[in-house]
Amino acid sequence: MATVTPEPGAKKVPAAGHPNPERMPTIRDVALLAGVATSTVSRALSKPERVNRHTRERIEAAAAELNYVPSSQAQGLSSGRTKAVAVLVPDITNPFYFDIIRGTQHQLKAAGYTQLLVDTEESSEMELDALHKMRRSADGFILAASRLTDAQLVEVSGTQPLVTINRASTSTPTVVIDTPSAIIQALEHLASLGHQRICYVSGPPTSWSNRARWKVFEEESTKRGMETHHIGPFTPKTTSGAAAADAAVRTGATACIVFNDLLAIGMLQRLRERGIRVPEDISIIGSDDIFGADFCNPPLTTIASPIEQAGRVAVSMLLSQLNPIPGRASRQLAVMPTHLTIRASTGPAPAHT
Amino acid sequence: MATVTPEPGAKKVPAAGHPNPERMPTIRDVALLAGVATSTVSRALSKPERVNRHTRERIEAAAAELNYVPSSQAQGLSSGRTKAVAVLVPDITNPFYFDIIRGTQHQLKAAGYTQLLVDTEESSEMELDALHKMRRSADGFILAASRLTDAQLVEVSGTQPLVTINRASTSTPTVVIDTPSAIIQALEHLASLGHQRICYVSGPPTSWSNRARWKVFEEESTKRGMETHHIGPFTPKTTSGAAAADAAVRTGATACIVFNDLLAIGMLQRLRERGIRVPEDISIIGSDDIFGADFCNPPLTTIASPIEQAGRVAVSMLLSQLNPIPGRASRQLAVMPTHLTIRASTGPAPAHT
DNA sequence: CAACTTTTGGCAACCGCTTGCCGCAACGAT
DNA sequence: ATCGTTGCGGCAAGCGGTTGCCAAAAGTTG
Numbered sequence: 001m002a003t004v005t006p007e008p009g010a011k012k013v014p015a016a017g018h019p020n021p022e023r024m025p026t027i028r029d030v031a032l033l034a035g036v037a038t039s040t041v042s043r044a045l046s047k048p049e050r051v052n053r054h055t056r057e058r059i060e061a062a063a064a065e066l067n068y069v070p071s072s073q074a075q076g077l078s079s080g081r082t083k084a085v086a087v088l089v090p091d092i093t094n095p096f097y098f099d100i101i102r103g104t105q106h107q108l109k110a111a112g113y114t115q116l117l118v119d120t121e122e123s124s125e126m127e128l129d130a131l132h133k134m135r136r137s138a139d140g141f142i143l144a145a146s147r148l149t150d151a152q153l154v155e156v157s158g159t160q161p162l163v164t165i166n167r168a169s170t171s172t173p174t175v176v177i178d179t180p181s182a183i184i185q186a187l188e189h190l191a192s193l194g195h196q197r198i199c200y201v202s203g204p205p206t207s208w209s210n211r212a213r214w215k216v217f218e219e220e221s222t223k224r225g226m227e228t229h230h231i232g233p234f235t236p237k238t239t240s241g242a243a244a245a246d247a248a249v250r251t252g253a254t255a256c257i258v259f260n261d262l263l264a265i266g267m268l269q270r271l272r273e274r275g276i277r278v279p280e281d282i283s284i285i286g287s288d289d290i291f292g293a294d295f296c297n298p299p300l301t302t303i304a305s306p307i308e309q310a311g312r313v314a315v316s317m318l319l320s321q322l323n324p325i326p327g328r329a330s331r332q333l334a335v336m337p338t339h340l341t342i343r344a345s346t347g348p349a350p351a352h353t
Numbered sequence: 354m355a356t357v358t359p360e361p362g363a364k365k366v367p368a369a370g371h372p373n374p375e376r377m378p379t380i381r382d383v384a385l386l387a388g389v390a391t392s393t394v395s396r397a398l399s400k401p402e403r404v405n406r407h408t409r410e411r412i413e414a415a416a417a418e419l420n421y422v423p424s425s426q427a428q429g430l431s432s433g434r435t436k437a438v439a440v441l442v443p444d445i446t447n448p449f450y451f452d453i454i455r456g457t458q459h460q461l462k463a464a465g466y467t468q469l470l471v472d473t474e475e476s477s478e479m480e481l482d483a484l485h486k487m488r489r490s491a492d493g494f495i496l497a498a499s500r501l502t503d504a505q506l507v508e509v510s511g512t513q514p515l516v517t518i519n520r521a522s523t524s525t526p527t528v529v530i531d532t533p534s535a536i537i538q539a540l541e542h543l544a545s546l547g548h549q550r551i552c553y554v555s556g557p558p559t560s561w562s563n564r565a566r567w568k569v570f571e572e573e574s575t576k577r578g579m580e581t582h583h584i585g586p587f588t589p590k591t592t593s594g595a596a597a598a599d600a601a602v603r604t605g606a607t608a609c610i611v612f613n614d615l616l617a618i619g620m621l622q623r624l625r626e627r628g629i630r631v632p633e634d635i636s637i638i639g640s641d642d643i644f645g646a647d648f649c650n651p652p653l654t655t656i657a658s659p660i661e662q663a664g665r666v667a668v669s670m671l672l673s674q675l676n677p678i679p680g681r682a683s684r685q686l687a688v689m690p691t692h693l694t695i696r697a698s699t700g701p702a703p704a705h706t
Numbered sequence: 707c708a709a710c711t712t713t714t715g716g717c718a719a720c721c722g723c724t725t726g727c728c729g730c731a732a733c734g735a736t
Numbered sequence: 737a738t739c740g741t742t743g744c745g746g747c748a749a750g751c752g753g754t755t756g757c758c759a760a761a762a763g764t765t766g
Contacts, residue, residue: 297650427752
């Protein structure tokens with residue numbers, strides 16, 4: 001910028017050239033170069049309106065010249081805020097969580113926050129541990145599909161700001177992906193295709209969403225006079241699909257609604273191996289619409305969820321909790337809509353058993 | 354839903370938006386409880402042999418009782434090390450990088466380090482920027498498939514410890530996934546199936562591995578007297594697969610070696626759409642063996658790579674650089690072996706054009 | 707038992723930045 | 737002119753640890 005501000009008598013410190021090239025420039029170096037106190041530099045950089053425009057520009061120039069980057073460590077130490085948020089997922093291997101992570105990453109970056117990624121390995125102990133160990137290094141937490149008990153969750157939420165994803169809770173803000181309501185759609189879909197004997201393939205018993213899905217499934221299918229089965233629990237990985245597929249076949253069901261796509265895809269593979277045709281012999285409906293659900297064989301009918309968006313919403317809920325806007329109370333619940341995406345893994349019920 | 358608005362207790366709660374009845378215990382609290390000086394506590398916790406066993410136990414007890422967790426911020430401030438490593442990936446959306454991240458995450462956690470995940474969005478500017486902005490907050494960097502120029506890389510490597518993945522460099526330790534050598538296997542495979550006209554489907558021009566793959570492809574296919582084509586560049590996403598497939602078909606090639614699986618899977622989808630059979634009409638070979646390569650339709654023949662392991666190795670190379678063991682020089686290059694995994698997307702060359 | 711070496715623990719100076727408080731100067735209103 | 741106000745910048749006290757240096761305590765040795 002062409003600034004026409006000669007500013008005479010500025011106490012320039014010509015001698016203060018570049019300091020030791022080894023050491024990274026500190027706020028002091030900037031202050032020295034700009035001829036002001038460190039406190040002024042600090043303010044110029046964080047609350048621009050607090051200092052005179054001229055001074056600020058001078059400081060900014062000095063900072064730019066020195067290539068100054070404030071130490072987030074030091075900032076955190078004195079301000080008490082780390083500008084970092086920890087995201088805890090049960091299994092970093094699962095594509096579902098990758099979508100979450102992608103969403104949180106995106107939104108956090110936009111807000112100038114750093115994401116600390118933690119894999120809790122499906123263990124509530126690790127989750128608690130991380131929550132505890134990192135309380136100093138993160139301003140808040142996002143718990144994706146927390147494995148914590150209600151009591152644990154309540155306790156933790158009293159200590160630190162957090163938002164849960166797919167885990168209803170009265171004690172913390174939550175974003176839930178409304179898969180249950182889409183299960184009704186799925187059921188209708190199956191019913192209209194003539195299926196009468198259907199089976200729910202269960203995921204981890206500690207998963208809240210698994211319980212929620214099963215509950216709706218049972219209620220609604222019974223209501224429709226369908227014969228329901230329930231198999232599981234299975235680990236939500238493709239490798240568990242074989243066992244799940246075999247169990248499903250044994251129930252004699254003509255269609256399955258599966259806890260998630262990972263498991264469903266695994267089942268697809270196993271069924272193909274066994275020569276059981278999908279959807280001619282059995283229909284499969286997954287859940288989440290993860291990466292791969294559209295190109296597996298056959299392409300999977302599934303309950304599509306805005307997973308990435310859920311991550312983004314969780315972040316904004318957390319941030320509004322961390323930096324409350326005086327007037328507005330922060331949202332406590334966000335429900336992400338879902339819908340059934342019909343592909344090729346569902347079809348008419350076979351004519352006879 | 355029942356919206357429980359957080360009750361703002363005292364109107365004088367500025368920074369901490371959370372009710373903080375009890376301050377977090379500091380090293381001072383521990384010292385007080387144990388009846389020693391803070392310096393002793395510090396030492397008892399970090400260099401146990403420096404303090405008497407009896408005192409140490411007393412301190413540990415006190416720390417445990419108070420549930421003390423040292424502030425990594427403060428530790429970092431005074432010790433100069435952050436115990437954090439930044440992992441930069443060009444596209445967090447790409448499953449290939451998921452695997453890298455999984456590997457780094459795993460290994461970093463094992464070493465007590467925190468992973469800072471950054472998506473550079475395929476942009477060298479963002480990459481440089483992150484490298485610059487985070488130099489204070491990370492002890493080192495892992496650059497996966499860096500988009501930096503050689504010059505930039507050299508410059509950066511002079512400033513901070515880093516390890517590159519899939520990016521040869523003389524200035525930094527590197528782990529390369531040896532896809533090129535497996536390309537020879539792929540070529541042999543195709544040749545033995547009778548393919549004579551083959552095509553390389555190119556990825557991002559800024560990608561070092563893309564260039565490396567193309568180079569080997571060209572040299573070796575020519576050497577074998579095959580007719581080679583080259584199409585691209587294409588963005589390495591399934592959505593680019595359509596264009597790639599169409600272009601590939603136009604070349605008249607009977608087989609393609611594709612920059613990566615993502616693109617290959619996209620091509621598979623497009624070819625199916627167009628009624629072009631794989632592998633009867635055209636064979637496709639991908640690269641990386643990402644999640645999904647085994648269950649797409651048809652399952653993809655691909656160059657399998659130990660991606661996750663590459664991430665792990667990168668971390669250990671970086672850590673040995675950060676905490677050098679006096680005697681041993683740290684490794685500068687790790688080559689990860691790859692091999693061709695033959696599935697169903699390759700078959701005999703069609704009898705006639 | 708004195709002289710000396712080795713442990714062991716405390717003191718205090720930082721690390722880099724934020725922030726409450728204060729003072730000074732310029733400005734506006736009386 | 738006088739007396740607030742307000743705007744702006746400096747001072748200095750931390751934030752929670754780490755660490756070099758030193759002295760007291762304990763252990764060795766002749």
